[in-house]
Amino acid sequence: MKSQDSTSAPIEPSRRRNWLALATGTVIQLFSYIPYAAAFVPPEPDAVPAIDPGLVAIALVAAPLVFVSVSLISRGQDTLRKTLISMTWLVVLGLALGLLSPLVGAAAGFGVGFALTLNIPEFEGQLRRRLVGVGFLLVYMAVLLIFIPPAGVLAGALLPGLIVGFADEYGAWRESKSR
Numbered sequence: 440m441k442s443q444d445s446t447s448a449p450i451e452p453s454r455r456r457n458w459l460a461l462a463t464g465t466v467i468q469l470f471s472y473i474p475y476a477a478a479f480v481p482p483e484p485d486a487v488p489a490i491d492p493g494l495v496a497i498a499l500v501a502a503p504l505v506f507v508s509v510s511l512i513s514r515g516q517d518t519l520r521k522t523l524i525s526m527t528w529l530v531v532l533g534l535a536l537g538l539l540s541p542l543v544g545a546a547a548g549f550g551v552g553f554a555l556t557l558n559i560p561e562f563e564g565q566l567r568r569r570l571v572g573v574g575f576l577l578v579y580m581a582v583l584l585i586f587i588p589p590a591g592v593l594a595g596a597l598l599p600g601l602i603v604g605f606a607d608e609y610g611a612w613r614e615s616k617s618r
Contacts (some may be wrong), residue, residue, distance in 0.1 A: 453514075457557055457607060460512035461600040464505050468549055471501035472542075472596045479541050498545075502529055505549065506556045509600075513558035525552030536577070540584055546595035547577050553603040562610040572606040573599065 475498035478491040506525040510518040529548030537544035550573035559565055576598050584591030 453558060453560070454607070454611065457513045457560075458604055460509045460557060461553065461604045463512055464509040464553060465597060465600040467501065467508055468505045468600065469596055471498045471505060472545055472549070474498045474501075475545050476542055476592055476596075502526060502549075502552075506552050509553060510556040510558075513556075515556055515558040518556070521556045525555050528552060528555070540581065542584065542592060542595045543577055543581055546580055546599050547573065550576055550599035550602060553600050554606075557603060557607075560607055560610060562614050565607065565610045568606040568610050569603050572602040576602045 474494040478494035478498070479488075481488055503522055503526055506522040507518060509515070510521055515521060525548075528551045529545075532547040532551060533541070533544040535544065536547050551570065554566060554569035554573060557569075559569075562568075576594070580591050580594045580598070582591075583594050
């Protein structure tokens with residue numbers, strides 16, 4: 440069933456593929472993000488904070504699968520190169536923003552990775568829109584982590600892919616209004 444109203448065209452197959460890629464990537468991302476989040480939880484309430492290297496290793500092994508699946512399902516170009524760039528950004532942002540909160544760093548890395556590996560529409564300035572959306576997500580997530588920590592953890596797990604998809608939808612809407 441096609442979803443359209445009287446003023447918009449039906450959703451193109453590439454946009455459907457992008458949403459399918461983002462949904463699949465988000466599910467696979469959970470297998471990386473959740474162990475990474477658990478790596479920073481002390482085993483006992485009064486224990487000295489320590490990082491579990493095994494869980495961090497599981498997270499880093501699962502992370503490239505997210506970017507590869509997103510690129511392949513959305514039929515992106517140059518999958519291997521974009522996956523390597525996305526993994527580099529994941530590690531760099533994870534370390535840099537991880538000083539604020541490891542989960543904010545992970546969400547930033549996944550958000551930028553989704554933005555880079557997902558097949559990009561031909562709208563002008565679309566990568567910038569995606570990255571601005573990821574920036575808004577990080578601010579929102581940081582506020583949630585301060586005031587409602589479980590909601591902040593959940594936001595980091597589910598929203599990086601969604602915000603990239605919403606940025607694409609916004610770009611498509613802007614493009615349709617300019618015609």
